[in-house]
Amino acid sequence: MHFTKSSLLAALASSASAYSATQRTFAVNHFYGKGPLVSGRMDPLTNPGEASGHAHTIQGGNAFALTMTDDQALKSTCTSSLVKNDKSNYWTPSLYFKDPKTGMLESVEMFYMNVYYFFEPTTDKIKAFPPGLRILIGDPKLRTPPKTGGKNILDLADGTPQPIQFTCPRSNPSTPLYPTNSDGLHGVGIQDPGNKGAGVGFPDQNCDGYASPLRADIHFPSCYNPAAGLQNYKENMQFPTKGNCPEGWIHTPHMFYEVYWNTPVFKDRWTQGQGTQPFVLSNGDPTGYSLHGDFIAGWDVNTLQQIIDNCDAGDSGMDKCPGLIGGLHDSSTSCKIQSPIQETIFGTMSALPGKNPIGDWGVNVAGSPPAAAAPVSTAAPSAPAAPSPTSTKPIKGAVNAEVPTEVKPVVSPAPVAGDNGDAPGATGGKASSTTLTKAPVAVQEAEATGGPGVVTSYVYTTEMFYKTVTTDAAAPVATGSSSAIAGWTYTGCYEDDTGANRVLKGVEFADVGQHSVTNTKCVDYCGKRGFSMAGTEYGGQCFCGNSLVKTTKIDDSRCSMPCEGDKSQVCGGAKALSIYTNSAAGKIRRSVRARHLN
Structure with missing residues (x-):
């Protein structure tokens, strides 16, 4: 086959940036617009067809709903992902500030979110997520630190995985991020021994690094078991062993959520470095150990596979990937939907959405609170449109509180x-x-x-x-x-x-x-x-x-x-x-x- 000079250079550039057995390549998936796709008590993984037990902040395609079929995300007419052909959904618990003086709760704005797509060194073939794949990482019931301590463990060869951390960039890192004697059970988390800017559980310091307030770090497993199936989020994924997946499993990208919350706006309303901190996750967790992330795949498979095979754009972002199929959204626009659970989730309130009680350090939750009322229709929307009343069935799990009259x-x-x-x-x-x-x-x-x-x-x-x-x-x-x-x-x-x-x-x-x-x-x-x-x-x-x-x-x-x-x-x-x-x-x-x- 005859190669022109330009085609040969293009081929070399492509092969140089593809993943390999010896080095990591990656590209950051950026989101655009003002704020997330939606915030509310929605979780089609753990609470399909009803109100979730706690509020989430959600990014991605606008076909997101209380119930999701395997191909539903692909039907989105817009997405908050900058990459047009990524209509997946990404979500995490929302964050609240509990005022030490009044006891009132205030919503903390999500500053921004990034999703890293790591293509780790492996001899496996890394493949795109199949549409409809559901992944959940983290345990919403935890109020105790992991036995492995504050260090990340992301390969089964290194021990029990520990994929959840908080990072707290600071302009003056001379003060320890966590107390040196913290056991993680009495008001503050535990330091990562290898990273003085990170640990497990909430720190008791203000995070004031440049454009970097308190950050949630959530790593997802990258080995998918097709025998378990797309919807079995409890058993269908695991972390690799020495970089590879078990025989018959599919090696997918290693996703890493960075979620920044605008915590510095509250810095003058609490005292730092005293072994306590005022933030609480929307599920009533004041420790941060229950931090978790959810994902439903809605990628155009060819687009993601082209990124996996050819892109090493790194922090510059997927929008810089060569030959990106489908192109990008206009970043001056926004893609948004309205939450199906109409209740107060922003501003100041006396109780968390869903009336979740705030738990205690060191006491894990036995189970989730029961939902109220009957289940609702699980019909999937084809695309968001102007709503019109069609039924009067109550939504299961909805709490009739602090709701404005239409x-x-x-x-x-x-x-x-x-x-x-x-x-x-x-x-x-x-x-x-x-x-x-x-x-x-x-x-x-x-x-x-x-x-x-x-x-x-x-x-x-x-x-x-x-x-x-x-x-x-x-x-x-x-x-x-x-x-x-x-x-x-x-x-x-x-x-x-x-x-x-x-x-x-x-x-x-x-x-x-x-x-x-x-x-x-x-x-x-x-x-x-x-x-x-x-x-x-x-x-x-x-x-x-x-x-x-x-x-x-x-x-x-x-x-x-x-x-x-x-x-x-x-x-x-x-x-x-x-x-x-x-x-x-x-x-x-x-x-x-x-x-x-x-």
């Missing part, structure tokens, strides 16, 4: 007094023909876990979306009365960054009383302190400022959470602020970051 705009026969024409319920004297009212409801008896009252369950089969609402209160409206917020105007719903770059920076988390936040109290608090802008969020948070920083106006439907202090008012939503301005303060001064929102 509202729909309708045309009123007469102007509504007090509206200004810019937003429903805003003050200013102009009339408006638009108001808010409840959508029609179908009524049934409340489940025991939901407490007394009447509930409604909306089932949106187009994207497996289930919503439970109470009917014991009037529908919330955008503002309070005109007399209560005299001089202030509702400006609209604006996107917030719940990390370090808050939109309103004058006063963050204004103290207007626990569970008593209303729009009227918030604007009164901010106005008395000389601020011209006020914003409410998550139904129970108040912020003040004089300008909006790096934000954009979003649809009012994103601001739909009833105020904790007055259910007739709406106080923002998840990462969404209901903004009010003092009419005497002039125009809003803001810096807008242009981007597309799905």
Whole structure:
């Protein structure tokens, strides 16, 4: 066969970057957009067809649902993976901060996530994941450290695998990350003897390395037993032995999750280096030992195989792999779906989602909490679309707590007094023909876990979306009365960054009383302190400022959470602020970051 010079160089480059028996090659799978695909109590591996016992943060294809068929991920119409032909799903428990003073819990934003695809030295043929392969690594019931200590063990020849760690990069690593005498059973984890920046269990230090807050490190096994099958996540995978898999098994890529949480925003609210720490996983684990990762394969097999055989892009990412099949997504966009379990999972709350109790160090959990109510339909969505009510069956395991009542705009026969024409319920004297009212409801008896009252369950089969609402209160409206917020105007719903770059920076988390936040109290608090802008969020948070920083106006439907202090008012939503301005303060001064929102 005749080779041209260019084809020969290409062939040499390809063979040089392919995996081998002597060295590791790898490429990092990056995600794009603002935030994950979805967060919520969803886990089609361990809790198919019902609410998971705890909240997860999920990346990947938008066909993700409570129940997944083997080929369902491949039907995704978009994915949060930068690589278009990766429609797999990747998820881990969410993280919360427990305030040492108040005992209240606050969601910790996922800073970002990377998934490394390692192609380890082996004489096996490394093959792409078969679509529908389910993998779970880690034990959600653990509250005790591994017997192997803090060191990673990823080959059976080296002993019992220990694939879970935390890494904590610090600007000043002179202080030990873990106490030297820690047994891992009394408030803090154990140091990795070979890595002073890592260990098992949560550390008692703040992680403030450059772009590197607290990081969860989760290694996945790479030997798949086809005899066990795609869905048998308890027995279908194991770690290799001296780099190779057993005869008849398939050697797949070695995945490694890096999940960064924005913990430094809480650094001034707890004391470091005292043998205790304030973070808790969503399953009620204050130790971190129960950290785990889940995966459902949704790769186009040819695309992943081409990456395995030809790409050694390393930290630069799969987007730099030569000849990438299918190409990349526009990184200025986002791919998102809505959680089918509508409950409070962001912001400040008195209990973890699913009402998980917070456990103790050194006491493993015997089992998972029982789910409530009956199972739901397992019909798989073909693609996310505009939902429409089709059933009233409750979702199994859903907890009817802190859920906003759904509202729909309708045309009123007469102007509504007090509206200004810019937003429903805003003050200013102009009339408006638009108001808010409840959508029609179908009524049934409340489940025991939901407490007394009447509930409604909306089932949106187009994207497996289930919503439970109470009917014991009037529908919330955008503002309070005109007399209560005299001089202030509702400006609209604006996107917030719940990390370090808050939109309103004058006063963050204004103290207007626990569970008593209303729009009227918030604007009164901010106005008395000389601020011209006020914003409410998550139904129970108040912020003040004089300008909006790096934000954009979003649809009012994103601001739909009833105020904790007055259910007739709406106080923002998840990462969404209901903004009010003092009419005497002039125009809003803001810096807008242009981007597309799905």
